Ligand SMILES: Nc1ncnc2c1ncn2[C@@H]1O[C@H](COP(=O)(O)OP(=O)(O)OP(=O)(O)O)[C@@H](O)[C@H]1O
């Protein structure tokens with residue numbers, strides 16, 4: 001597998017404040033990587049370093065095997081970027097700005113542009129100063145999605161979009177994914193990340209605290225179990241890997257450590273299972289665990 | 294190296310497209326202002342005009358304001374010499390200020406707004422934007438220079454030579470480039486666009502004041518001053534092109550320094566460290582007026598310091614005036630006939646200039662309320678029990694108090710320095726200076742009134758108040774030199790006010806203009822209370 005983005009031990013200080021302590025992760029060809037973490041964790045900073053807009057203090061950062069600072073222009077030929085807050089020149093129209101961005105990018109697709117303008121229901125003739133927040137965001141998205149790139153970097157791309165438009169964005173990203181492009185997606189909308197991402201990297205206070213495929217990560221955490229047994233269900237409290245046990249009449253709900261699933265099942269079957277439901281952890285659960293710890 | 298500037302030409306063309314209206318107004322408006330007074334000056338030159346003007350402008354106080362002339366005797370003082378003498382320094386100064394505002398607007402301001410981030414994600418060199426901005430300045434100033442020269446030549450005046458006209462135009466153009474180059478350096482150092490603009494204008498103001506001193510004491514020293522390289526070209530007389538070469542070299546070095554500073558900093562960052570602030574608000578912040586004072590504090594303090602320096606700089610000239618009179622028989626007779634002292638005469642002129650400058654500060658404070666509103670900083674305050682009237686009157690009140698303080702400080706500083714410079718020979722007391730300054734209080738209130746009116750009824754035109762201020766300032770300034778029709782000069786508010794101490798105080802005019810200003814403020818209040826709040830337009 002070719003590595004499209006490689007980050008190793010990235011560090012960045014703003015004055016005395018250490019914004020990034022140790023950030024490492026990779027994005028492989030054809031992969032969508034979700035980049036998530038609490039506010040101020042350092043996501044946008046890491047992305048700005050990847051774009052060569054800010055200079056790192058230490059560590060390695062490469063895209064397409066090239067250094068993100070030294071070869072940024074070479075890299076920018078093949079990437080597209082959408083920030084969470086798209087700012088535009090007030091006296092140009094949305095259509096003009098999209099065309100300009102495509103020209104600056106160099107690899108624009110006119111047909112796709114028109115198609116996306118229709119899909120996102122953007123009025124391209126309006127001056128940018130008259131756009132609402134969501135409409136400004138659409139301008140950035142349309143420009144990025146209609147450019148032909150190998151890596152797409154999105155930093156909270158759907159902030160301000162309505163749910164309908166968000167769905168359209170997700171569909172379009174899936175299409176891009178199918179053509180084998182790589183995507184780095186930072187977002188607080190975890191359902192979006194869960195739907196699109198193959199892998200996630202969770203950052204907290206400038207450090208990557210968890211990374212891997214969603215399945216792997218799920219494995220590391222707990223599923224929510226609902227259980228009804230013939231015997232006394234309260235005995236389950238003592239089983240290894242059972243947490244947050246709660247009982248209502250003869251029905252128990254608890255979270256189960258996936259590592260101990262086998263033991264839990266054995267103990268339950270000894271009591272005689274009448275009902276067993278397991279809900280895999282959502283990304284949200286995963287995330288909360290890292291937020292709170 | 295070249296990579297850093299990649300695709301600058303795309304941004305350059307984009308900026309031309311975005312700015313074309315502004316550029317046309319800039320070149321035509323400012324170009325005509327610089328070049329088209331030739332016929333008016335022809336009028337002055339008639340009869341003994343040239344001689345009279347030559348003698349008047351020998352006064353060190355006048356040199357401090359408009360600069361020196363290389364001409365030694367009145368016979369050589371031609372129309373061209375006079376035009377360059379009286380116009381070039383001012384035009385150069387103006388040219389610089391416009392260029393500074395433009396450069397900061399296209400570089401640091403866009404960074405602060407977040408525009409740069411998206412642009413840099415394309416195949417655009419890291420410094421392409423700065424380079425495009427500086428190239429645009431060069432381009433505009435080139436056109437401006439040509440336009441000025443052609444307009445001047447078109448008047449076909451005998452002593453306005455073609456070479457001189459081109460040099461005059463080029464001097465105004467180079468002034469813009471110098472201003473832009475200094476601005477580009479400050480853009481890299483300062484933590485935000487507003488401080489970059491403020492510090493650059495401060496530097497230019499300082500250069501102006503320093504050159505006032507060196508022009509009077511030793512003109513050669515002014516040749517070390519970047520501002521000097523504009524008006525010391527002496528068009529139509531010495532045609533000193535070499536000054537332009539200094540200016541070009543200086544600008545080039547400044548731009549190179551700016552670019553290497555830019556390479557070493559992150560987007561959105563400066564070189565001045567930002568300190569950590571307090572965790573909870575001080576009690577002095579916890580009120581509408583506390584907030585407004587805090588928001589305007591930096592501006593107010595820097596302007597008040599500027600007023601002190603300005604007053605002291607002009608005040609220090611008073612010592613030389615008597616010496617000058619004693620050495621100049623014609624001038625001595627002129628003043629003796631008019632039965633005024635040279636100091637009083639100068640005070641009445643310089644006070645008009647200073648109070649016009651002081652008026653900028655309160656206008657800025659009133660306009661700031663709309664700037665805050667437009668950036669949606671106030672939206673959460675609007676949603677509290679704080680009334681609009683409260684916001685309005687706090688701003689207006691702050692403007693009036695700082696305006697009055699500005700007059701006190703400027704006139705006081707001028708008077709204090711002047712009285713001590715004149716020593717025992719003083720014909721004036723500090724009270725005369727303060728009286729002369731506060732005599733202009735109604736005009737200051739009038740500008741606050743206009744700004745309030747704009748704030749209430751048409752907030753986007755708040756900037757027009759500055760335009761009117763500049764207009765009325767120039768009208769008064771040149772009104773002393775060129776004979777303007779009465780109705781025309783009366784379109785400037787200051788023209789209604791008698792110049793103290795030369796003329797007598799007129800209580801009825803003082804009261805009338807004050808009442809008019811209060812009426813404007815009240816009308817503005819009506820508008821402000823009922824109009825839509827405009828956010829993010
Ligand atoms: N230019 C800057 N100067 C000083 N500190 C900065 C700067 N940019 C970011 N920081 C700090 O670095 C930290 C990381 O910021 P960053 O914007 O990367 O967070 P983020 O993970 O993108 O957060 P969010 O989810 O809110 O977008 C924050 O504490 C922020 O205050």
Ligand SMILES: [Mg+2]
Nearest residue numbers: 043044045155
């Ligand atoms: Mg962010």
